[in-house]
Amino acid sequence: MFRNGVSKLVDNPSDDICPVCKSNRYLNPSLQFLINPECYHKMCSTCVDRIFTSGPAPCPVPHCGKTLRKRGFHKAFFADLAIEREVDVRKRVGAVFNRRHDEFETLLDWNNYLEEVEGLVFDIVEGDVKTRTIAEEKLRMYKEANKGVIEENTRVGLEEGELERRREKAEREAARQRRLAVLREEEEEKADMLKTRQSVLDRLANEDVDANTIAAQAQKIILKKTSARRALKDIPIQSNGSAMDAGLTIRGLKKKEAPAPEKPYDPFGGLDLTPARYVLQDHYENEWLGGAKKDTRHMAGGYSLQEYYARTMFEAFSGLGVFIEDEVTDRNQQPQAVVAPAVETAAAVQAAVSKTKFERNMELDDVF
Ligand SMILES: [Zn+2]
Ligand SMILES: [Zn+2]
Structure with missing residues (x-):
């Protein structure tokens, strides 16, 4: 009904006649039309003064009956009242759904959000009474739920x-x-x-x-x-x-x-994996490996000799610096500090002995 009312008004060729008092611009050149965003029925300013000065009153346009207040009336910016209404709706929805691009993780999320808002605007502007009510309810609920964010x-x-x-x-x-x-x-x-x-x-x-x-x-x-x-x-x-x-x-x-960039995830929890007892070289002279270096059968597959070096060196040195006797003594001295009996590395022993010290070391070693 409302939609029809608006389109009838828009289609009306005699735009210069007040639908309420029938006075027209020909007789009264200073005639000014006002609308109220409640129902967008236009009427002349004299009618608005006459009907609404003493307080809220129902819209005088037949079959409308919406209660209007005088301060709600204003001059229409657009000649087409349907556009005027859509702009008003967009302003109202935009004031509530005012999230910003940088609040979204991905562009897709942002676009989905925009599409949702656009759908809501469409429902309010073009939908029938039922769709409009649902959309308005959605808008109201979102506004209540996200008050802080909106502000x-x-x-x-x-x-x-x-x-x-x-x-x-x-x-x-x-x-x-x-x-x-x-x-x-x-x-x-x-x-x-x-x-x-x-x-x-x-x-x-x-x-x-x-x-x-x-x-x-x-x-x-x-x-x-x-x-x-x-x-x-x-x-x-x-x-x-x-x-x-x-x-x-x-x-x-x-x-x-402002958003504080997130650190990359460190699966080792800040543990420094740089070998402490040797320096890994890029190249080792080795007769046995000499052939493999030039052999396309090895190198074409992407096999890297550096990986081999790193693993071999790690294995060769991995047992050094572990003094099981000391660990056993430490464990016996402070049994409550040792959580698992399988602590084997020097750093782990240190951690078991004094937790705080280890944490400080970790911070120093943390390269990220
Ligand atoms: Zn009038
Ligand atoms: Zn009306």
């Missing part, structure tokens, strides 16, 4: 707008300064030129030197001054640019710092 995002949005405005202002100011500097420079150059010319004339009049020599000297002076000015000009522009760049970069960095 936070509104605040962030306002702040960003403010930052953007400030940046634009600074840019405009910088451009103005540059223009002024160029103007000033041109004036200086002109004045300089005049001065030089005057001095040349003076010299020609007073000194007894060849005119060509004086002219050549004057030319040289002008050239020198111009190049000096160019050099001067280049420096401030460069520093200015980098300073501005620096300002922008800092702002960008700040933004990136």
Whole structure:
């Protein structure tokens, strides 16, 4: 019913007649139409004053009956009231579903979210009464459930707008300064030129030197001054640019710092696996391996000799530095600290003896 009402209004060719009091623009050129977002039935401002000044009243358009208040009326921005309504709905939904791109893990999530919001807007704008009620209910529930997030995002949005405005202002100011500097420079150059010319004339009049020599000297002076000015000009522009760049970069960095980048997952819990008792070489001289290095049957499959070296060296050294007697003594001294009897490495023994010390070591060794 509501939809039909709107389209009937839109299709109405006599847009200049108030549907309530039937006065038209021909008789009353100052006639102004107002709408209320409750039902989007338009009527003239005189009717609004007459009907709604004494308080809320039902819409006078036949079969509407929505209760309207005077302060809800405003001038329609769009001639097509269907568009006016859709824009209002979008504003209302956008104020609630105001999540931001950087809140989503992936682009797909963000796009799915946008699609969902778009679906909701479509349901409210184009749906029948039932669909619209469901969509409105969804909107209301989301608003209640995400009050904090919505407020936070509104605040962030306002702040960003403010930052953007400030940046634009600074840019405009910088451009103005540059223009002024160029103007000033041109004036200086002109004045300089005049001065030089005057001095040349003076010299020609007073000194007894060849005119060509004086002219050549004057030319040289002008050239020198111009190049000096160019050099001067280049420096401030460069520093200015980098300073501005620096300002922008800092702002960008700040933004990136906010979500605190997640550290890559470390399956060893910070344990340093760099061999402590030997340094792994890239190459070992070995007769037995000499052939394998050049043998395409080994190398074509992607087999790496480095892997072999690492494993062999690890196995050769793995038993060193483990003193079982000491471990047994330690275990007997502090039986409560030893959790599992299978602790075998020096680091593990250390951990068993003093847990805090080991943790400190781990922090030092943590390369991530
Ligand atoms: Zn009227
Ligand atoms: Zn109405």
